[in-house]
Amino acid sequence: MRSNESFASAIRLRGMKLTRQRQLILEVLESSRGHPDAEMVYAKAKERDPRIGFATVYRTLALLKQLGLAEEHNLGEGHGHFEAVDKTKPHFHFTCLKCGKVVEFVSPQILRTTQSLCEKKGLLVTDIHLHFSGYCRHCRPAGSECAEKP
Amino acid sequence: MRSNESFASAIRLRGMKLTRQRQLILEVLESSRGHPDAEMVYAKAKERDPRIGFATVYRTLALLKQLGLAEEHNLGEGHGHFEAVDKTKPHFHFTCLKCGKVVEFVSPQILRTTQSLCEKKGLLVTDIHLHFSGYCRHCRPAGSECAEKP
DNA sequence: ATCTAAATGATAGTGATTATCAATATCAAA
DNA sequence: TTTGATATTGATAATCACTATCATTTAGAT
Known part of the structure:
Protein backbone atom coordinates (compact mmCIF):
# COMPACT_ATOMS: atom_id res chain seq x y z
CA MET A 1 0.00 0.00 0.00
CA ARG A 2 1.76 3.09 -1.21
CA SER A 3 -0.49 5.41 0.78
CA ASN A 4 0.74 3.85 4.00
CA GLU A 5 4.09 5.45 3.31
CA SER A 6 2.65 8.87 2.58
CA PHE A 7 0.40 8.49 5.60
CA ALA A 8 3.34 7.77 7.87
CA SER A 9 5.35 10.69 6.58
CA ALA A 10 2.41 13.12 6.62
CA ILE A 11 1.66 12.10 10.18
CA ARG A 12 5.25 12.51 11.35
CA LEU A 13 5.65 15.78 9.48
CA ARG A 14 3.01 17.20 11.76
CA GLY A 15 4.50 15.79 14.95
CA MET A 16 1.70 13.28 15.24
CA LYS A 17 2.02 9.62 16.03
CA LEU A 18 1.50 6.70 13.73
CA THR A 19 -0.70 4.40 15.76
CA ARG A 20 -1.97 0.91 15.18
CA GLN A 21 -5.53 2.26 15.10
CA ARG A 22 -4.81 4.92 12.49
CA GLN A 23 -3.16 2.45 10.19
CA LEU A 24 -6.01 0.01 10.64
CA ILE A 25 -8.67 2.56 9.83
CA LEU A 26 -6.87 3.66 6.69
CA GLU A 27 -6.54 0.03 5.63
CA VAL A 28 -10.21 -0.60 6.26
CA LEU A 29 -11.14 2.41 4.18
CA GLU A 30 -8.83 1.44 1.34
CA SER A 31 -10.12 -2.11 1.23
CA SER A 32 -13.76 -1.01 1.27
CA ARG A 33 -15.87 -1.00 -1.82
CA GLY A 34 -18.46 1.69 -2.13
CA HIS A 35 -18.94 4.43 0.40
CA PRO A 36 -18.97 3.16 3.98
CA ASP A 37 -20.26 5.41 6.73
CA ALA A 38 -18.53 5.83 10.08
CA GLU A 39 -20.49 3.00 11.62
CA MET A 40 -19.47 0.63 8.83
CA VAL A 41 -15.82 1.58 9.19
CA TYR A 42 -16.12 1.04 12.93
CA ALA A 43 -17.64 -2.40 12.42
CA LYS A 44 -14.95 -3.46 9.98
CA ALA A 45 -12.15 -2.10 12.14
CA LYS A 46 -13.60 -3.86 15.16
CA GLU A 47 -13.33 -7.20 13.37
CA ARG A 48 -9.59 -6.80 13.37
CA ASP A 49 -9.24 -4.90 16.64
CA PRO A 50 -12.16 -5.47 19.00
CA ARG A 51 -10.81 -2.89 21.44
CA ILE A 52 -11.03 0.00 19.00
CA GLY A 53 -13.33 2.84 20.02
CA PHE A 54 -15.99 4.71 18.15
CA ALA A 55 -14.47 8.10 18.84
CA THR A 56 -11.16 6.99 17.39
CA VAL A 57 -12.88 6.12 14.14
CA TYR A 58 -14.43 9.57 13.87
CA ARG A 59 -11.20 11.28 14.86
CA THR A 60 -9.18 9.28 12.37
CA LEU A 61 -11.61 9.80 9.51
CA ALA A 62 -11.39 13.54 10.18
CA LEU A 63 -7.61 13.28 10.17
CA LEU A 64 -7.56 11.36 6.90
CA LYS A 65 -9.76 14.04 5.38
CA GLN A 66 -7.38 16.75 6.52
CA LEU A 67 -4.45 14.88 5.02
CA GLY A 68 -6.30 14.46 1.74
CA LEU A 69 -6.32 10.67 2.05
CA ALA A 70 -10.07 10.41 2.46
CA GLU A 71 -13.14 12.22 1.27
CA GLU A 72 -16.47 12.61 2.94
CA HIS A 73 -19.54 12.61 0.75
CA ASN A 74 -23.05 13.63 1.50
CA LEU A 75 -25.24 11.17 -0.28
CA GLY A 76 -28.54 12.47 0.96
CA GLU A 77 -28.83 10.33 4.06
CA GLY A 78 -28.40 12.21 7.26
CA HIS A 79 -24.79 11.17 7.77
CA GLY A 80 -21.42 11.15 6.05
CA HIS A 81 -20.00 8.50 3.76
CA PHE A 82 -16.30 8.01 3.36
CA GLU A 83 -13.97 6.98 0.63
CA ALA A 84 -10.21 6.60 0.30
CA VAL A 85 -8.88 9.13 -2.17
CA ASP A 86 -7.32 7.92 -5.35
CA LYS A 87 -6.02 11.07 -6.96
CA THR A 88 -5.76 9.39 -10.33
CA MET B 1 -44.03 37.65 -5.49
CA ARG B 2 -44.78 35.33 -8.40
CA SER B 3 -43.73 32.24 -6.44
CA ASN B 4 -46.50 32.88 -3.95
CA GLU B 5 -48.92 32.05 -6.69
CA SER B 6 -47.17 28.87 -7.72
CA PHE B 7 -46.79 27.96 -4.07
CA ALA B 8 -50.51 28.34 -3.46
CA SER B 9 -51.44 26.28 -6.49
CA ALA B 10 -48.83 23.59 -5.83
CA ILE B 11 -50.05 23.33 -2.26
CA ARG B 12 -53.71 23.06 -3.24
CA LEU B 13 -52.95 20.63 -6.02
CA ARG B 14 -51.78 18.21 -3.36
CA GLY B 15 -54.75 18.74 -1.09
CA MET B 16 -52.61 20.61 1.40
CA LYS B 17 -53.44 23.84 3.12
CA LEU B 18 -51.93 27.23 2.52
CA THR B 19 -51.21 28.43 6.01
CA ARG B 20 -49.99 31.73 7.37
CA GLN B 21 -46.82 30.00 8.57
CA ARG B 22 -45.99 28.44 5.23
CA GLN B 23 -46.38 31.72 3.42
CA LEU B 24 -44.29 33.48 6.03
CA ILE B 25 -41.45 30.98 5.80
CA LEU B 26 -41.36 31.21 2.02
CA GLU B 27 -41.29 35.00 2.26
CA VAL B 28 -38.48 34.87 4.80
CA LEU B 29 -36.48 32.59 2.55
CA GLU B 30 -37.06 34.73 -0.52
CA SER B 31 -36.10 37.93 1.23
CA SER B 32 -32.94 36.40 2.69
CA ARG B 33 -29.57 37.11 1.23
CA GLY B 34 -27.05 34.34 1.32
CA HIS B 35 -27.77 30.90 2.67
CA PRO B 36 -29.62 30.92 5.98
CA ASP B 37 -29.79 27.74 8.02
CA ALA B 38 -32.95 26.50 9.71
CA GLU B 39 -32.19 28.40 12.89
CA MET B 40 -31.76 31.65 10.98
CA VAL B 41 -35.04 31.13 9.13
CA TYR B 42 -36.70 30.40 12.47
CA ALA B 43 -35.30 33.58 13.99
CA LYS B 44 -36.43 35.73 11.08
CA ALA B 45 -39.86 34.14 10.97
CA LYS B 46 -40.24 34.64 14.70
CA GLU B 47 -39.73 38.37 14.28
CA ARG B 48 -42.94 38.49 12.31
CA ASP B 49 -44.80 35.72 14.10
CA PRO B 50 -43.52 35.10 17.61
CA ARG B 51 -45.80 32.08 18.02
CA ILE B 52 -44.21 30.12 15.19
CA GLY B 53 -42.60 26.84 16.16
CA PHE B 54 -39.29 25.28 15.33
CA ALA B 55 -40.79 22.10 13.96
CA THR B 56 -42.94 24.06 11.55
CA VAL B 57 -39.85 25.69 10.11
CA TYR B 58 -38.23 22.31 9.46
CA ARG B 59 -41.41 20.84 8.08
CA THR B 60 -41.98 23.78 5.79
CA LEU B 61 -38.41 23.87 4.52
CA ALA B 62 -38.75 20.19 3.66
CA LEU B 63 -42.01 20.95 1.88
CA LEU B 64 -40.49 23.81 -0.10
CA LYS B 65 -37.69 21.50 -1.15
CA GLN B 66 -40.19 18.90 -2.33
CA LEU B 67 -42.03 21.51 -4.35
CA GLY B 68 -38.81 22.72 -5.92
CA LEU B 69 -39.14 26.16 -4.36
CA ALA B 70 -36.13 25.78 -2.09
CA GLU B 71 -32.78 24.06 -2.17
CA GLU B 72 -30.74 22.73 0.67
CA HIS B 73 -26.98 23.05 0.45
CA ASN B 74 -24.26 21.41 2.42
CA LEU B 75 -21.62 24.02 2.90
CA GLY B 76 -19.32 21.97 5.08
CA GLU B 77 -20.78 22.92 8.42
CA GLY B 78 -22.65 20.13 10.08
CA HIS B 79 -26.07 21.39 9.07
CA GLY B 80 -28.10 22.43 6.07
CA HIS B 81 -28.33 25.84 4.47
CA PHE B 82 -31.35 26.92 2.50
CA GLU B 83 -32.04 29.09 -0.47
CA ALA B 84 -35.12 30.03 -2.46
CA VAL B 85 -34.88 28.59 -5.93
CA ASP B 86 -34.71 30.89 -8.88
CA LYS B 87 -34.83 28.54 -11.82
CA THR B 88 -33.46 31.16 -14.17
C1' DA C 1 -71.55 28.69 10.71
C1' DT C 2 -70.13 23.97 10.90
C1' DC C 3 -67.30 20.18 10.16
C1' DT C 4 -63.27 17.40 9.06
C1' DA C 5 -58.83 16.65 8.00
C1' DA C 6 -54.52 18.91 7.81
C1' DA C 7 -51.26 21.70 10.23
C1' DT C 8 -49.28 23.68 14.21
C1' DG C 9 -46.44 24.13 18.41
C1' DA C 10 -44.56 22.21 22.59
C1' DT C 11 -41.75 18.87 23.80
C1' DA C 12 -39.72 14.37 23.99
C1' DG C 13 -36.88 11.43 21.36
C1' DT C 14 -33.36 9.99 18.00
C1' DG C 15 -29.13 9.51 15.58
C1' DA C 16 -24.80 11.35 14.34
C1' DT C 17 -20.98 13.52 15.88
C1' DT C 18 -17.95 15.88 19.39
C1' DA C 19 -15.96 16.88 24.08
C1' DT C 20 -14.00 15.22 28.29
C1' DC C 21 -10.63 12.91 30.78
C1' DA C 22 -8.20 9.19 33.03
C1' DA C 23 -5.45 5.47 31.19
C1' DT C 24 -2.33 4.01 27.57
C1' DA C 25 1.03 3.92 23.86
C1' DT C 26 4.35 6.19 20.75
C1' DC C 27 8.72 7.78 19.97
C1' DA C 28 12.68 10.81 21.00
C1' DA C 29 16.41 11.11 24.05
C1' DA C 30 19.39 9.45 27.60
C1' DT D 1 16.54 -0.19 26.53
C1' DT D 2 14.55 2.08 29.68
C1' DT D 3 12.60 6.49 30.59
C1' DG D 4 9.74 10.42 30.14
C1' DA D 5 6.94 13.80 27.78
C1' DT D 6 2.97 14.07 25.49
C1' DA D 7 -0.04 12.57 21.79
C1' DT D 8 -3.66 9.29 21.48
C1' DT D 9 -7.03 6.20 22.91
C1' DG D 10 -11.49 4.40 24.65
C1' DA D 11 -15.50 4.92 27.57
C1' DT D 12 -18.93 7.81 28.23
C1' DA D 13 -21.35 12.07 28.69
C1' DA D 14 -22.78 15.88 26.12
C1' DT D 15 -24.22 18.37 22.11
C1' DC D 16 -26.23 19.32 17.90
C1' DA D 17 -29.42 18.95 14.19
C1' DC D 18 -33.32 17.15 13.17
C1' DT D 19 -37.76 14.13 13.60
C1' DA D 20 -41.83 11.97 15.93
C1' DT D 21 -45.71 12.47 18.88
C1' DC D 22 -49.92 14.33 20.09
C1' DA D 23 -53.29 17.50 21.96
C1' DT D 24 -54.92 21.84 20.12
C1' DT D 25 -55.85 24.93 16.40
C1' DT D 26 -56.98 26.27 11.73
C1' DA D 27 -57.93 26.13 6.62
C1' DG D 28 -61.13 25.46 3.54
C1' DA D 29 -65.02 22.66 1.75
C1' DT D 30 -70.03 22.27 2.57
Missing part, protein backbone atom coordinates in the same frame (compact mmCIF):
# COMPACT_ATOMS: atom_id res chain seq x y z
CA LYS A 89 -9.47 8.87 -10.43
CA PRO A 90 -11.46 11.88 -9.28
CA HIS A 91 -15.10 11.05 -9.67
CA PHE A 92 -18.59 12.20 -8.84
CA HIS A 93 -21.69 10.63 -7.39
CA PHE A 94 -25.29 10.19 -8.36
CA THR A 95 -27.89 8.98 -5.88
CA CYS A 96 -31.16 7.49 -7.02
CA LEU A 97 -33.92 9.00 -4.93
CA LYS A 98 -36.06 5.89 -5.31
CA CYS A 99 -33.78 2.86 -4.95
CA GLY A 100 -30.94 4.63 -3.17
CA LYS A 101 -28.32 3.28 -5.53
CA VAL A 102 -25.14 5.34 -5.82
CA VAL A 103 -23.59 5.60 -9.27
CA GLU A 104 -20.05 6.84 -9.67
CA PHE A 105 -18.89 8.53 -12.80
CA VAL A 106 -16.04 10.61 -14.11
CA SER A 107 -16.04 13.73 -16.22
CA PRO A 108 -12.70 15.12 -17.30
CA GLN A 109 -14.63 17.94 -18.89
CA ILE A 110 -16.19 19.04 -15.62
CA LEU A 111 -12.78 18.86 -13.98
CA ARG A 112 -11.33 21.03 -16.74
CA THR A 113 -14.14 23.53 -16.49
CA THR A 114 -13.69 23.68 -12.74
CA GLN A 115 -9.99 24.19 -13.19
CA SER A 116 -10.49 27.18 -15.48
CA LEU A 117 -13.25 28.67 -13.36
CA CYS A 118 -10.98 28.45 -10.36
CA GLU A 119 -8.24 30.28 -12.22
CA LYS A 120 -10.54 33.05 -13.34
CA LYS A 121 -11.88 33.71 -9.89
CA GLY A 122 -8.58 33.43 -8.07
CA LEU A 123 -9.87 30.59 -5.97
CA LEU A 124 -7.54 27.86 -4.77
CA VAL A 125 -9.75 24.79 -4.94
CA THR A 126 -8.79 21.81 -2.81
CA ASP A 127 -12.03 19.90 -2.99
CA ILE A 128 -14.80 19.40 -5.48
CA HIS A 129 -18.03 17.79 -4.47
CA LEU A 130 -20.41 17.19 -7.30
CA HIS A 131 -23.47 15.29 -6.32
CA PHE A 132 -26.44 14.62 -8.55
CA SER A 133 -29.68 13.12 -7.44
CA GLY A 134 -32.71 11.98 -9.35
CA TYR A 135 -33.86 8.66 -10.78
CA CYS A 136 -31.69 5.96 -12.27
CA ARG A 137 -32.38 4.23 -15.56
CA HIS A 138 -34.33 1.61 -13.73
CA CYS A 139 -36.45 3.85 -11.53
CA ARG A 140 -37.18 6.74 -13.87
CA PRO A 141 -40.74 6.97 -15.12
CA ALA A 142 -41.05 5.48 -18.59
CA GLY A 143 -40.57 7.92 -21.43
CA SER A 144 -39.13 10.68 -19.29
CA GLU A 145 -36.13 12.57 -20.55
CA CYS A 146 -33.72 14.69 -18.62
CA ALA A 147 -35.73 17.55 -17.17
CA GLU A 148 -35.79 20.20 -14.55
CA LYS A 149 -37.31 19.65 -11.19
CA PRO A 150 -41.15 19.13 -11.48
CA LYS B 89 -30.24 31.27 -12.23
CA PRO B 90 -28.88 27.86 -11.28
CA HIS B 91 -25.59 28.39 -9.52
CA PHE B 92 -22.93 26.68 -7.47
CA HIS B 93 -21.12 27.40 -4.26
CA PHE B 94 -17.57 27.78 -3.10
CA THR B 95 -16.67 27.85 0.59
CA CYS B 96 -13.41 29.32 1.80
CA LEU B 97 -11.96 26.97 4.37
CA LYS B 98 -10.20 29.81 6.14
CA CYS B 99 -12.59 32.76 6.28
CA GLY B 100 -15.78 30.78 5.69
CA LYS B 101 -16.98 33.07 2.94
CA VAL B 102 -19.38 31.52 0.45
CA VAL B 103 -18.95 32.57 -3.18
CA GLU B 104 -21.70 31.87 -5.68
CA PHE B 105 -20.98 31.38 -9.33
CA VAL B 106 -22.61 30.13 -12.48
CA SER B 107 -21.32 27.84 -15.17
CA PRO B 108 -23.55 27.18 -18.13
CA GLN B 109 -20.85 24.86 -19.38
CA ILE B 110 -21.04 22.63 -16.32
CA LEU B 111 -24.82 22.59 -16.65
CA ARG B 112 -24.50 21.57 -20.29
CA THR B 113 -21.97 18.87 -19.48
CA THR B 114 -24.21 17.57 -16.74
CA GLN B 115 -27.12 17.56 -19.12
CA SER B 116 -25.28 15.44 -21.67
CA LEU B 117 -23.81 13.11 -19.04
CA CYS B 118 -27.30 12.52 -17.72
CA GLU B 119 -28.55 11.64 -21.16
CA LYS B 120 -25.73 9.20 -21.82
CA LYS B 121 -26.24 7.36 -18.58
CA GLY B 122 -30.01 7.29 -18.70
CA LEU B 123 -30.23 9.17 -15.43
CA LEU B 124 -33.10 11.53 -14.75
CA VAL B 125 -31.41 14.27 -12.78
CA THR B 126 -33.58 16.47 -10.59
CA ASP B 127 -30.89 18.07 -8.50
CA ILE B 128 -27.30 19.10 -8.99
CA HIS B 129 -25.13 20.00 -6.05
CA LEU B 130 -21.73 21.26 -6.95
CA HIS B 131 -19.73 22.47 -4.02
CA PHE B 132 -16.11 23.54 -4.11
CA SER B 133 -14.00 24.30 -1.13
CA GLY B 134 -10.53 25.71 -0.79
CA TYR B 135 -9.12 29.19 -0.26
CA CYS B 136 -10.48 32.42 -1.67
CA ARG B 137 -8.38 35.06 -3.39
CA HIS B 138 -7.84 36.76 -0.08
CA CYS B 139 -6.93 33.72 2.00
CA ARG B 140 -4.87 31.68 -0.44
CA PRO B 141 -1.16 31.53 0.27
CA ALA B 142 0.72 34.07 -1.81
CA GLY B 143 1.98 32.79 -5.16
CA SER B 144 -0.10 29.63 -5.09
CA GLU B 145 -1.87 28.61 -8.23
CA CYS B 146 -4.71 26.19 -8.61
CA ALA B 147 -3.43 22.90 -7.34
CA GLU B 148 -4.43 19.55 -5.99
CA LYS B 149 -4.84 18.94 -2.32
CA PRO B 150 -1.48 19.25 -0.44
